[in-house]
Amino acid sequence: MDNASTVLQLLFSGIGTGSIYALVAVGFNVIFKSTDAINFSQGEWVMMGGMVAAATVTASSSPVWLACLFAVLVVTAVGLVSERLVILPIAKPTPLLITLISIGLAICTKSAVMLTLGKNPAGYPGFAGDALVTVAGATVHSQTLWILVITAAFMVLAHLFFEKTVLGKALRAAAADRDAAALVGIKARSTVMWSFAIAAMAGAIAGTIITPLTLTSYDAGTMLGFKGFSAAMLGGLGNLYGSLLGGLLLGVLEAFASGYISSHFKDAIAFVVLLLILFWRPVGLIGKPVVEKV
Amino acid sequence: MLEVMGLNAGYGEIQILRDLSLTVEPGECVCLVGANGAGKTTLMRSLSGLLRPVGGSIRFDGQELARLSAHDVVTRGVALVPEGRRVFGPLTVRDNLEMGAFRHLWPPNKEKGRHDGFGRDLEFVLTLFPRLRERLQQPAGTLSGGEQQMLAIGRALMTRPKLLLLDEPSMGLAPLVVKEIFATIRALNAEGIAILLAEQNARMALRTASRGYVIAEGRIVNSADTAALQRDPAVQEAYLGF
Numbered sequence: 422m423d424n425a426s427t428v429l430q431l432l433f434s435g436i437g438t439g440s441i442y443a444l445v446a447v448g449f450n451v452i453f454k455s456t457d458a459i460n461f462s463q464g465e466w467v468m469m470g471g472m473v474a475a476a477t478v479t480a481s482s483s484p485v486w487l488a489c490l491f492a493v494l495v496v497t498a499v500g501l502v503s504e505r506l507v508i509l510p511i512a513k514p515t516p517l518l519i520t521l522i523s524i525g526l527a528i529c530t531k532s533a534v535m536l537t538l539g540k541n542p543a544g545y546p547g548f549a550g551d552a553l554v555t556v557a558g559a560t561v562h563s564q565t566l567w568i569l570v571i572t573a574a575f576m577v578l579a580h581l582f583f584e585k586t587v588l589g590k591a592l593r594a595a596a597a598d599r600d601a602a603a604l605v606g607i608k609a610r611s612t613v614m615w616s617f618a619i620a621a622m623a624g625a626i627a628g629t630i631i632t633p634l635t636l637t638s639y640d641a642g643t644m645l646g647f648k649g650f651s652a653a654m655l656g657g658l659g660n661l662y663g664s665l666l667g668g669l670l671l672g673v674l675e676a677f678a679s680g681y682i683s684s685h686f687k688d689a690i691a692f693v694v695l696l697l698i699l700f701w702r703p704v705g706l707i708g709k710p711v712v713e714k715v
Numbered sequence: 716m717l718e719v720m721g722l723n724a725g726y727g728e729i730q731i732l733r734d735l736s737l738t739v740e741p742g743e744c745v746c747l748v749g750a751n752g753a754g755k756t757t758l759m760r761s762l763s764g765l766l767r768p769v770g771g772s773i774r775f776d777g778q779e780l781a782r783l784s785a786h787d788v789v790t791r792g793v794a795l796v797p798e799g800r801r802v803f804g805p806l807t808v809r810d811n812l813e814m815g816a817f818r819h820l821w822p823p824n825k826e827k828g829r830h831d832g833f834g835r836d837l838e839f840v841l842t843l844f845p846r847l848r849e850r851l852q853q854p855a856g857t858l859s860g861g862e863q864q865m866l867a868i869g870r871a872l873m874t875r876p877k878l879l880l881l882d883e884p885s886m887g888l889a890p891l892v893v894k895e896i897f898a899t900i901r902a903l904n905a906e907g908i909a910i911l912l913a914e915q916n917a918r919m920a921l922r923t924a925s926r927g928y929v930i931a932e933g934r935i936v937n938s939a940d941t942a943a944l945q946r947d948p949a950v951q952e953a954y955l956g957f
Contacts, residue, residue, distance in 0.1 A: 587813065587820045594803040600765055601801040603785035604794065606818035606875055621891045 431680040432673060433556070437565040437634070439672020440572035441467075445649025446656060447579065448531060450459035454596040454659050455609075455616035460501070464646020465530040466621045470496045470546040470628025471637035472534050475543035482538065486548050489629035493622060498623020499530070504614045514613075517652035522654075524540065527642070532573040547633035553644035564633045571630055577663055583661065590694035624649075657708025665704035666706060716741045716910055717762075717793075722771035722781075724761045731767070732755040733933045739878060739911050744904040745943065748917040748923035748954050754933040755913035756798050759882040762911075763795035764788035775878065790818055794876035798883045800867040804856030808847055811855050812837055813867055815873025832875075840869040844855055844900060861892035868899065878909045885916045897923050917954035921945050929954070 452460040469643055474492035478485060506524055508514060547564030554563050558617025583589040595602040596613040603609060628637065629643070635641075648671065671691055679687040698705065717739040720834055724732040732783035733756045739745050739828065749755050760766035762773060763786035773780040780788050785795075803811050813820065816833050841848040844865040850858060855866055865883055871879060881900065885893040897919050904910050921941045929937035929950060944950050 474874070495885060546750055587817065588825070590810050591821065594806060594810075594817075597803045597805055598801050601766065601797060601803065602814070604763060604789060604797065604801075605815050605870060606786045606789045608784075608786045667770060677942070 427680070429557060429559035430561070431676045432566055433559055433561045435673035435676030436669055437561075437568050438631070438673070438675065439652075439669035440568050441627045441631045441645070441668070442648050442671050443665045443668025444572060444575065444623045445645060446653035446668050447576075447661060448623040449653040450659055450661060450664050451592075451616045451620045453653075455592065455612050456508075456514065456519050457516035458523065459627035459650070460617075461520065461523040461646065462527040462530055463624055463649060464644070465527045465534075466496050466500060466624030466642070467628035467631075467645045467649070468637055468639065468642030469499065469530060469534055469627030471632035471641070472538045472543055472628075472639065473625075474629045475545050475632060475637070476538050478545040479543075485545050485633075488545070489548075491603070492629050493625040496625030496628075497618050497622040500624075501614060501618040501619075504617035505528075508613060508617070509610060527646075531639055531642060531701060532643040538639065540639060542636045542638040544632055544636040551633075558669055562634060568630050568634075568676065571626065571703070576661075577624060579661060580620075588615065590642025605650075648691045651691040651698075654695055654703075654705055655698050660705065660708055663705050664705045670706075716773040716776060717911070718741075718772075719762070720772045720774070722758070722761060722768055722773065722943075724757055724766055724768040724771075726766075731933050732761065732768075735771070735930075735933065735935055737928050737935060738936070739909050741877075742904070742907050742909055743926065744900070744910040744912065744924045744937075746920040746927045747911065747913040747930055748915075748920050748927060748944075749913075749930035750953075751915060753803075753930045755915075755930060756882055757933070758930070759795055759880050759913055762788075762828070762880055763793065763797075765795075765797075789874050789876075790876070793880065794868045794871040794874045795880040796864075796882065796884060796931055797870045798886065800860075800863045802855040802858070802863050802866050802870070804854065806855055807852050808855055808858070808866055809837075809851040809951035811870050812840060812847075812873050815870035818874070836873050836875065843872075843902070844869055861888050861895070864888060864892075864896055865899070868896075868903075872903070872908075876908060878911065879903065881910065881912045883913060883915060884917060885914060893919060917950070928934075 445463060448463045449460060470492050472494050474488045477483060477488035477491050503526055507526055508519060511518060548567045549563040552563040553560050554566060583593055589605045592612050592615060595607050595609055599609050652667040652671045653664055655671055656663025671694060675687050675690045678690045717737065719737050722732050722735040723730060747755055761768045764783050768781050775791055775793055778791060780791060792911065803814060816836060819833060846862055847865055849871060858866060884896050900923055902912060912920055912924055921944055924941050927941045927944045928935050
């Protein structure tokens, strides 16, 4: 294999996993914006998306894309119901409290999946089977291309949702100023519910489209969550476009590190990046520091 | 229209408002003057539902508001323009105004007729503040202080209030802009919207309103029509700088 095609190969694989990190990072961002909390169950929703889709494919022999769509709907509903069950009842929801509760929620989600869907790794073929495609000399799995297309479509739709729809703008308004939003009739508690649903949806999409390449199992969520969190921090927490940038950058870094150094370093990269960004630029690459005006 | 009786409110252990009572009649413009820290903002926050009072009652058009949250109070027809303007900085001017109409627009198609009212309300606000029309697509955070104040008032008007609460609308603004804002407040009042205006700038407030309350240490210490308050030696000395 010549050098250029190796680089291209790694680039594709990096952008593929990077897209997944970007989707997970969007989930972190949406909930962070509405609650100022870090939601540790984000990664579990990714895992759950893959597990539910796999179970659906096995149980119903329905086409993969349909099973994935179903799984995304189920997990979105799980996100929404989780918020109503464990966040809504908090009398005074502080960011720290929500963060701690999300750890409990993550453990419960993981256990529930383990008890209902089992401990075995699960998977299914890609949307176009397991066909390989040659792009400019690099051989890539067709599912990688699907990942790119679906992530791009999700990002465009998310952008339109937050910029053009009444509900999307209300979520941004509440994130900008909770009291001022309440004064025009936007319920903070409802915006939190919607943000959980959207975050769960982003996570589930990531989980359903990556599973054909990596398989998944009940304990895969934690690592995916941390990778997504690193991506969110890298791009700048609270910024949708930062998520995309951070995710792609992290994915590509990982791919090149495992390609040129050693695949043992693959997971370490995300955490080295997380540490460096926390030391060097805690607001992320395109984040703005929060200035408290008095 | 608005009847506040024996209101007690504060933050945690610290009581700010003590047995405070006041009224606003339909179509009236009432001002509330007092020094910094007298309790004006605490009263405004209590009336709008941002702060739950410890005791007392807030009746508006016969309904009790004291137990309601802010997002419910606004549906009863009371809108607060908060101290410091608090516009949604990252949203455009137009989107800020649209958010003012949030409860008419979401959930969608609750009542078809209401949606049509949005364009009319928007036009009303933009006619009132032509400068906002020039800045419709600009993020609200990039506006000048005066423009942000206009936007904050416009956003509150989009909720279709019967009573408009204004907390320090002159804060941090140049004298010319203050004049402009108060002219608008008078115009709104002439349209039939009742107004309760909290101001440190007592001179402007007393010139604008027809009746006034003087608040000090969380209590109403004086109330009269504004002409009488302007002649009152104690008011002159404390708030008008004579």
